[in-house]
Structures are given as structure tokens and as C-alpha cells.
Amino acid sequence: MQPLKVVVIGGGAAGFFGAITCAETYPQAQVILLEAGRQPLTKVRISGGGRCNVTHACFDPGGLVQYYPRGGKALRGAFSRFQAKDTVAWFSDRGVELKTEPDGRMFPVTDSSETIVDCLFEAAKASGVQIRRETPVDGISRQVTPELNQPLNTGFEIKLKSGEILKCDRLLLATGSNPQGYRFCKVLGHTIEPPVPSLFTFTISDPRLQDLAGVSVESARLRLFSAGKTQLEQIGPLLITHWGLSGPAALKLSAWAARVLHDCNYQATLQINWLPQYNPEKLREMLFAVKSQLPQRAVSTSCPLPLPRRLWQSLIAAVGISGEQRWAELSNKVLNQLIQELSEGKYQIQGKGVFKEEFVTCGGINLKEVNFKTMESRICPGLYFAGEILDIDGVTGGFNFQSAWTTAYLAGQAMGKEEIKN
Structure with a gap:
């Protein structure tokens, strides 16, 4: 044979x-x-x-x-x-x-x-x-x-x-x-x-991420919105790049949402919770605590949250807090806007990059x-x-x-x- x-x-x-x-x-x-x-x-x-x-x-x-x-x-x-x-x-x-x-x-x-x-x-x-x-x-x-x-x-x-x-x-x-x-x-x-394509990074051009390439957080929650609906979400480490976002959280989301993102030509809304370990009430408690305990400290140099300094400074600037403003000068309205920015900030995905x-x-x-x-x-x-x-x-x-x-x-x-x- x-x-x-x-x-x-x-x-x-x-x-x-x-x-x-x-x-x-x-x-x-x-x-x-x-x-x-x-x-x-x-x-x-x-x-x-x-x-x-x-x-x-x-x-x-x-x-x-x-x-x-x-x-x-x-x-x-x-x-x-x-x-x-x-x-x-x-x-x-x-x-x-x-x-x-x-x-x-x-x-x-x-x-x-x-x-x-x-x-x-x-x-x-x-x-x-x-x-x-x-x-x-x-x-x-x-x-x-x-x-x-x-x-x-x-x-x-x-x-x-x-x-x-x-x-x-x-x-x-x-x-x-x-x-x-x-x-x-x-x-x-x-x-x-x-x-x-699957496993790709997100192209995002946003002032809040500008000049933050290399900054990372250990855990962020990403939610993808397409056609006005929440499609998918992922949680994990996130890396800011010169073109947008990368890291395990972004890559995992790109994989699970590969067809959704393809169908919308990689144009979608991404919601970022930079501190998913804290609910909004806990964030409010932490911000009000520093406001009462350190009222004369500059907000930009006294972050009470586990965030990279440059990211914190970018996010407070996004809600109109200047570099010299002190905690005592912040109104409840501004603090609520900051809480929303930290937990529900929205960014526009404008395309995809290649993962290595x-x-x-x-x-x-x-x-x-x-x-x-x-x-x-x-x-x-x-x-x-x-x-x-x-x-x-x-x-x-x-x-x-x-x-x-x-x-x-x-x-x-x-x-x-x-x-x-x-």
C-alpha cells in the first residue's frame, strides 16, 4: 500500500x-x-x-x-x-x-x-x-x-x-x-x-488626551455607544498614546466590538470611567473631603484620587478649573461636573490603529x-x-x-x- x-x-x-x-x-x-x-x-x-x-x-x-x-x-x-x-x-x-x-x-x-x-x-x-x-x-x-x-x-x-x-x-x-x-x-x-479587523487601538483626537502620550491607568471602564445605544463595555488597564487609546481595555473592547465598529466605519462614542472602583457618591465624598480639609491648596497639585498627575490636570482643565484655583473656590456645580468627567467622560472614536x-x-x-x-x-x-x-x-x-x-x-x-x- x-x-x-x-x-x-x-x-x-x-x-x-x-x-x-x-x-x-x-x-x-x-x-x-x-x-x-x-x-x-x-x-x-x-x-x-x-x-x-x-x-x-x-x-x-x-x-x-x-x-x-x-x-x-x-x-x-x-x-x-x-x-x-x-x-x-x-x-x-x-x-x-x-x-x-x-x-x-x-x-x-x-x-x-x-x-x-x-x-x-x-x-x-x-x-x-x-x-x-x-x-x-x-x-x-x-x-x-x-x-x-x-x-x-x-x-x-x-x-x-x-x-x-x-x-x-x-x-x-x-x-x-x-x-x-x-x-x-x-x-x-x-x-x-x-x-x-480585530485587536486594534482607537484613534481619538481630543484636547483632554493631548500631550498625555505614555500616561496609563491601572483600571478604566470603557463603554461603546453606536447609533445611540450602549453596545459593549470592557474594564482593564488603559494607555494614552499620541493617536488615542491603547492598552488591554481598548484592545479587548476592539475585539468584542469588531463587527459593530466595522459596521459604523469606526466612528463611535466611547465613554470612559477613569476610576471604576469608585461610584459617583464615593467620588463626591472624596472630593468634598479634600475641599474641607485642604481648602487653600491648589486643585491642580492636590489630587485626592489615584490618577496620574498629568491626567488629573487635563481633566480638571476640561471642566474649567484653572491651574491656580483653590479647592475652597470650587462650587458644587463644578465639583459635580468634575465627577461626571471622571466617571462618564465621552470621547469620539474617529478610526482605528494597528496593534503592533x-x-x-x-x-x-x-x-x-x-x-x-x-x-x-x-x-x-x-x-x-x-x-x-x-x-x-x-x-x-x-x-x-x-x-x-x-x-x-x-x-x-x-x-x-x-x-x-x-
Whole structure:
């Protein structure tokens, strides 16, 4: 019998992990990985500022799925079979130890993405995966029986741009958000949820944020308004930049609101509560306390709240408090305006920025068309998916890599089986 031939298209994290898993699990199979570019694993190299945020230290599948704006429900069962602790163990077994940072992100102890890249290359080589670089694919079709002109249960013809034809029994598509990958899926009968950006920063031009680039708060609550309605909210650290807002709170909100913001052309109202740990009554109590205890102090230099000095000075100026005004000079009306500014200030989102080099999209293969026990297509037997080509995306923190490792592992475990049900 001829060995089972498996082709993986896409040399990113999901493609490598799926190919390695298949080759290690089924040594008799012939596994070929096709990468269009010269250098595979590009996103792995640049992730986490070149350190590679491999996964997140959330080891409960039920908790892990909460970090996925899209795909969490489908991943619940998948994470029960391969989750973050399995990723940690996989790399540890191959000599790569991971460390956990205070925010839960996990990196190699070397703080170098090259450690992860080298590990994946070595594992691929050791398991016999054939890696073909600079091998772009031009088209994919099902093999057909000449007599009946009907698709076989398995079998694909892959036409390379060089003109070469490859035939395989199983095919894993791990092409990320590449439009050509979506085109291949459509040809093979799949539905694509339109891809739109996720994980981005907010472009905001507002005098209150001017000259505050680099200022951050440990916790802020962001509420998004579109078409006059409260759409979504997030809470977490917030960073002011020279173009607007970034940091975990903004990035998480951008992920959960990816489609809402796309539909309104990234023009929306953002409400910021700079001190969500205090309700308005507590804020009033704290402001009136300093007014009565330190009436002759300048408001600008005696902030009673845990806010960065420059941010405090900008917010009091926004309600008309001058730099020389003393607490005793503030009316109740002005104090109420200040409380509102601190807890309900509204800012206009005027566009989106890019979060470092880590471009993430929502959209991709409709998840109802995929069996999440095996990652096999429910429409085209023998076809598998892994990684960002699926309509799955997570917030920042290692979650997108974890869904890639998980879906690729499940696909690799299933692809090498000799028989596939129609």
C-alpha cells in the first residue's frame, strides 16, 4: 500500500503544529508542508515584541473560552482535549520551558521567539515533515472518478504556481486570514464569514488626551455607544498614546466590538470611567473631603484620587478649573461636573490603529461547517482546518496562539487515520 499522503498549506504556527502532530502520531504517513513565502513562522517571530507570547496561564477550559469573542463555544470541547497546560507540556517535552508573567501571558524563559521557531523546525525535521518554502499554491480541486465524474471520499489535486501538481489524501488548510485561503475554501464548498479587523487601538483626537502620550491607568471602564445605544463595555488597564487609546481595555473592547465598529466605519462614542472602583457618591465624598480639609491648596497639585498627575490636570482643565484655583473656590456645580468627567467622560472614536505587528481578524470558515472533534470539514471529507482561517479570534494575551495549537493538534491527530467517513 502507498503511504497516506497529507499536505498542509500554510507555514505558520497552526500549519507547523498540525504537520508535526500528524507526522509524530502517524509515522507511516507522508506529510508535506507548503509555505508560499521564504520565511515560515513570521507571526511567531514577531509575536510579543519578538519574545513570542506562546499561550496564557489559564488552565481551565471553561475559563479559557471566555477570552474568545468568536469561537468560544466551539472551542469548549476542543480545549478539553488540548489546552494551555498541554501546550506548556508539549514545549517542555522538547526542551523549551515557558514562564508566566504577572498578567498571565506565557513566554519562553529565553524571552526570544527564535526559541519557539527553532523548536518547531527541529520537531518538524525529527518527525519527517517535508517543508517546501517559496511554494505558492494556485488552486485546489477534488480528485474525481473519470467514469462517474463524482468526487472521491478523499483525495485532492493541488496546483502549484510553478505548474507542478501534487496529489494528496488529506489536506489541512492553515492559511490564516489570507484571502486566497478563503478562496480555496469557497471552491471546496465552504461559507466564509466576512473577515474584519480585530485587536486594534482607537484613534481619538481630543484636547483632554493631548500631550498625555505614555500616561496609563491601572483600571478604566470603557463603554461603546453606536447609533445611540450602549453596545459593549470592557474594564482593564488603559494607555494614552499620541493617536488615542491603547492598552488591554481598548484592545479587548476592539475585539468584542469588531463587527459593530466595522459596521459604523469606526466612528463611535466611547465613554470612559477613569476610576471604576469608585461610584459617583464615593467620588463626591472624596472630593468634598479634600475641599474641607485642604481648602487653600491648589486643585491642580492636590489630587485626592489615584490618577496620574498629568491626567488629573487635563481633566480638571476640561471642566474649567484653572491651574491656580483653590479647592475652597470650587462650587458644587463644578465639583459635580468634575465627577461626571471622571466617571462618564465621552470621547469620539474617529478610526482605528494597528496593534503592533500582530494583525488579527475576526471572520473565516463558518464554524458550523467544521467538526471540532477532528477539525474536519462537514462538507468536504478529508479537508481539515486549523488556526485563524476559522472564524475564531481571541483577545490579546496568547489566546490566538492557543486556539492555533489546539485546532492544529486535533487536526493532526485525525488526519493520519486510514479511513474517513463520507
